[in-house]
Amino acid sequence: MKKIVLCPNPYRDKDLSAAREAAEILRSVGQRTVFCLPFRPEGPVSAPGLELRPLQQELRGAELLIAFGGDGTILHLAKTAASRNIPVLGVNLGSLGFMSELERNEMHLLKNLATGEFKRERRMMLDISVEREGRRVYSNTALNDAVVTKGAVARVIRMQVYVGTALLGLLEGDGVVVATPTGSTAYSLSAGGPIVEPTAKNFVISPICAHTIHSNSYVLSPDTNITVIPRDAGRKPVFLSVDGGRAFSLRGGDKVRIENSKQETVLIRLSDKSIFEILRTKMSGELYHEE
Secondary structure (H helix, E strand, C coil): CCCEEEEECCCCCHHHHHHHHHHHHHHHCCCCEEECCCCCCCCCCCCCCCCECCHHHHCCCCCEEEEEECHHHHHHHHHHHHHCCCCEEEEECCCCCCCCCEEHHHHHHHHHHHHCCCEEEEEEEEEEEEEECCEEEEEEEECCEEEEEECCCCCCEEEEEEECCEEEEEEEECEEEEECCHHHHCHHHHCCCCCCCCCCCCEEEEEECCCCCCCCCEEECCCCEEEEEECCECCECEEEEECCCCCEECCCCCEEEEEEEEEEEEEEECCCCCHHHHHHHHHHCCCCCCC
16 A cells, blocks of 8 residues: 555554554555544644644545544544545554454554455445525534434433335434444444444434333335434424534424435455454453354
8 A cells, every 4th residue: 555544542542652563564564654643632642753744634645544542533534534435444442442453462464454465344324414494504424323312401302203205203212323334333232223234234223212112223225314303402402413423402493314425434354353253252241262
């Protein structure tokens, strides 16, 4: 690869030691690397001897982003990477790290990038917008999910959910998660939703703490679109959050529209670990071996 951008989360990668180690491994096999922070930190970053370059500048000509942190770091980079069709590889320095390909002790596998021993895995994304009085007031793209939820002091909220033009139902509870297959192991799973193979193309709708005995999740075709209308917005605090980012306050009459994005996140795979092996390891804390 002509240029690999190393993006360490300074709160996870103290002194950027993991990114430094990766740079040494990659340079030993003739790969060019540059260091860029995935976001602007609140305070100074300790990086003696390293030149930290602007990410947007270094994206030009980049063939790969390597994210050092947890899934949140990958989510932070996903939209930028997808818009430029640059693949992402994650090195997990967090707790679970479902999207991360490597653990810290597996970074020797980065040498495979020089020999072409890797796979590209495409992940579905969502385009999310908010329509207010006939005009768009918010738009975003998500790799994991879009969540409509109540404020901290609100009780339950009511939401009309449409699939295309058909009314799916009136949900009553703490909110609703609309997730991609990648996001099915995140908030959606905590809300009782199903685990969907991450390379699939589906919407997953999961009510949050539904105040009804009918609290089913739904797995839907990506060829449709979803609209969530929070009926209590304006009288109660109701918010939209995309990939766990900054909450957007919804008003009465707002329509949250969600559809399959034309953009995709491309993740690099260096191993043959299946999603089922990852789930067994990450969720149970145990590593199962075949007899």
